[in-house]
Amino acid sequence: LNSIVIAGAGHAGVQVALSLRQEGYAGRIALVNDEPWLPYQRPPLSKAYLLGKIDATAMQFRPAQFYIDQGIELVADRGAAIDRQNRRLLLASGQALDYDHLVLATGAHNRPLNVPGATLGGVFGLKTRADAEALAPLLAQARRVVVIGAGFIGLEFAAVAAAAGAAVEVLELGERPMARAVSPQMSALFRAAHEAWGVNFRFRTAVSEIEGDNGRAVAVLASDGERLAADLVVYGIGVVPNVALALEAGLTIDNGITVDANLLSSDPHISALGDVASFPCLQNGERLTRLESVQNAVDQGRLIAARLAGKPAPYTALPWFWTDQGKLKLQIAGLAMGADNHVVLGDSAAQQVSVLCFAGERLLAVESCGRIGDHMAARKILARPPALTPAVAAAPGFELKTWEA
Ligand code: FAD
Structure with a gap:
């Protein structure tokens, strides 16, 4: 292989590039980065960075010089289409990158909140550095915060907002926090901890509308009929994999880009990994599974790099995860x-x-x-x-x- 193109410069894409060099691959690596910063880690966005404990430089994987030294081309652009016939990734700028192998590491975007008022000022998802930067100054002033969704990101943010002194209401459709991912016993422990920090939960409750004034959110109308005053609304209701490139190119999709045990897509010249990939997960009875975690992005990145450097192996790594709340x-x-x-x-x-x-x-x-x-x-x-x-x-x-x- 002489040219490996990686679309997406998040945890997964960066890991593929780093590991390719560690594995001794000496050909071209083009890492297409569609965000306006050096590649960075997302977990601090809802934790240390929002709390002001670390700055943006500390979130970067590596300084700019590192990519230069390693011969990893950071291409500030966006993958727009895949020409599989000619093995080219067409970019939004009109340029194109020829590949011997293409790696799709395009991650996921926040599931949008589909209620009236969702696009008002003061309503945020939390996915990118841009989200966190827009949110942080408002958080410092917010007195009433409504969080929609008691998943990991919603709860991490709820803990940060409570620590910042805001009154926090969490609306959740299910019956307990983090219900999709943790046991009832662990949910109970975290529920009690959040309540002790001053967070109020409303379970079995949806949001029906966000009320605005002069273009800014002022209240959340809940399905239980309550009107909750809010100067800041943050939602975390799951993510949707960024499959558009793969879908238009005719790759097999099933809740993400479908890959085999070697993380190869239905095109043998294209791999996919991280939040965007659905893989046969050993720990889930080899059912197609899409995981959203740093561990998954990193371990899959290493595996793909090793395969491209001539050491193929099936993916069997044990999933693990962490979340920091208060x-x-x-x-x-x-x-x-x-x-x-x-x-x-x-x-x-x-x-x-x-x-x-x-x-x-x-x-x-x-x-x-x-x-x-x-x-x-x-x-x-x-x-x-x-x-x-x-x-x-x-x-x-x-x-x-x-x-x-
Ligand atoms: P991403 O990191 O999302 O990167 C994908 C990149 O591809 C993005 O930069 C995107 O803009 C870009 N892209 C999309 N389409 C294109 C295109 N067409 N062309 C070029 N680029 C494109 N995980 C944990 O394990 N522990 C945690 O505590 C934790 N906390 C988190 C907190 C927050 C706020 C968030 C958002 C996530 C958190 N995660 C955590 C999850 C973890 O960050 C993700 O699982 C991980 O980032 C996935 O890596 P990825 O490279 O697959 O996707």
């Missing part, structure tokens, strides 16, 4: 889909808890709050089919950190 850190190893049996370790009063999620006798995932040792142990244990059973885990004195398979 003073609490939640870490998850594995995927808990289908769990029907939970064993809780630790001390709820001290907010130091691990929830072991089993399907029958099989350990699927471990959620740890304030128990980093458990999380690290869980990543080792889950890396191979684990032999830990609920009976053993529930025995008095059981410690995950010292358990040996």
